[in-house]
Amino acid sequence: MSDHSAAAERWRRLAAEAAESLGAAEAPAVAALRRAGLEAFAAQGLPTTRLEEWRYTSLAELAAHDWGLPGAAAPEVTRDLVETLASPVFACGLLVFANGRFVPGLSTLRAPDVEVVTLAAARRANDARALQRLGSLVDAKLHPFAALATALLDDGVVIRLTAGARLEQPLHLVFLSEGGDAPTASHPRVRIEAGRGSQAVVVQDHVSLGAAPSFTNAVTELQLEPGARLEHVLLQREGPAAFHVSNTAAQLERDARLATHVVSLGGRLVRNDLVVTLAGEGAEAMLHGLFLCTGERLVDNHTFVDHALPRGTSRQLYKGVLAGRSRGVFRGRVLVRPDAQHTDARQSNPNLLLSDGAEIDGKPQLEIHADDVKCSHGSAIGRVDENALFYLRTRGIDEPAARALLVRGFAAEVLAALPEPALAEALGDAFAALLDAP
């Protein structure tokens, strides 16, 4: 049996045990979700590089670990620790999760127009209303890791912004993972429902503690009702032994505006699937990504923007910086359906290679089935501009500092698009520190 199928089998058993061990008090909605997830996962197994979608990203290392569920004892998490590891965001609400489980003692919420239901609480209360909407945007039958997360559904959060709600400050979700004695996997779920005309910034911040392997398999759903404006920031700043797979799906109704920012500055292997469906007329989606790979790390970003209805606008800017012997993947697919006339879709993926040993596979993909649209895409691979390097050196800046300055300059465009300047600055520093690390 290959590592992949052995790992898939281990997970299947784990999920089956989880399904059986459900107490009588468990919400029936959860049991149903888990069963469906288990079936979908069993049907798909762990993806291999033979699949086009996973061609450049081998899961052999992930499969080699015997991932367990988080133990009953949650990691020791203090407010200080959260403030040290997480990005500084002056937030109207802070929700902390340790190994995927909500930590009420560290969480605060000061926003009246936001309804927050943790899945643990929803399960206890058998809150079918919150539970039944889970998974409506991420198809577990198409995404094996979403299926796995559903089969092992544990905790997470459903956030609902009431119609017209305006959050003055971001809502900050911190997910802290700690490997512990045995490799530990968590499968957190986030669902954000932005009611009609509401406005918010949500920062989903993943960090890790300690050197033991950890695996985060996150599923995030963003539902934007007509006219809603949502900025979603996904930060991945885990340690070098962390694996992270994320499935994020967004659905935009009429005139809704979404901006996503995916900043990957850590982890051993990171795979992000982001699916954005413009399901209403005049919807607008801005997708920003920045990834820095050092050493032998791999970051794989797959985006899919689905223009289903007329007058949609989408912009994608993903920038990759690759050093050492690292690997990067960007695959950006844009689909313009026959009804989506007057679509304006652009995609850009410039990459900066800092060493001969690094590699990036960029694959933009446009599928256009409407005739009156504006679409463009571009993927480029470059190196540090020698002319600019010389210019900086003639001003007394030594070569390593000049290189670092140019690389940070390359990243600045994506960081500048972040909703909070303080966040951009902190991530710029984290970016520079990672670049500088041996």
Next chain:
Amino acid sequence: MNEAVLEIEGLEASAGGKPILRGIDLVLRAGEVHAIMGPNGSGKSTLAGALAGRPGVEITNGKVRYRGEDLLALAPEERARRGVFLAFQYPVEIPGVSNNYFLKSAVNAVRQHRGEEPLDAMEFLTVVREKAALVEMPKDLLARSVNEGFSGGEKKRNEILQMLLLEPTLAVLDETDSGLDIDALRIVASGVNALRSAERAMLVITHYQRLLDHIVPDRVHVLAEGRIVHSGGKELALELEERGYAWLEREPVSAEARAR
């Protein structure tokens, strides 16, 4: 005689495998401003590149001493920290790096070499505002990315601003007048003149005489096919303006040019 700031002796250099400089001899003393004039392709920019350490300019023969030290042995940043400054003919655009941050990094790199404390953000702001006013540089250009989207004149003003901030001992201005209208030329020249002093030497490289109306040189050298073919006082620039360069190429190299 004043201390020699720059001594070039038999300098030969090639670029892209092609010989460009074929034996340059030149001495600049403290307090002097020399102009290098010459037609396109005569080697003016290669000379500037050789002095600043531009990659791709390969020194094949000769010596360059800067205040008695072997300049060619130094990396570009080491030259800069010791007081050598090159104003670029084509200043480079650097997206994503704010001009302010860049200028502060440069100033503090040079200060550190001189054993001075780095300027903090407030101290730097005071200095940069004062110098920026000298070159009539709009404030927003400090907040923008280095040279990105600057007009030709703004780029050149930014070069002179850097020179004013770094206070070099040897300034090499490579066609700083190219692409400037008369107002910008006046501003740039007044920035350069503000820096003229008994301790500094300047090498002003230009194709046209008009810059030298504003920055009056002590000596003018004519560069042709990689050699200094003629040297003279400031009036030589006017003569070149009237007669062009062709007549020089037919005359033998003056004894004076050889001697210098």
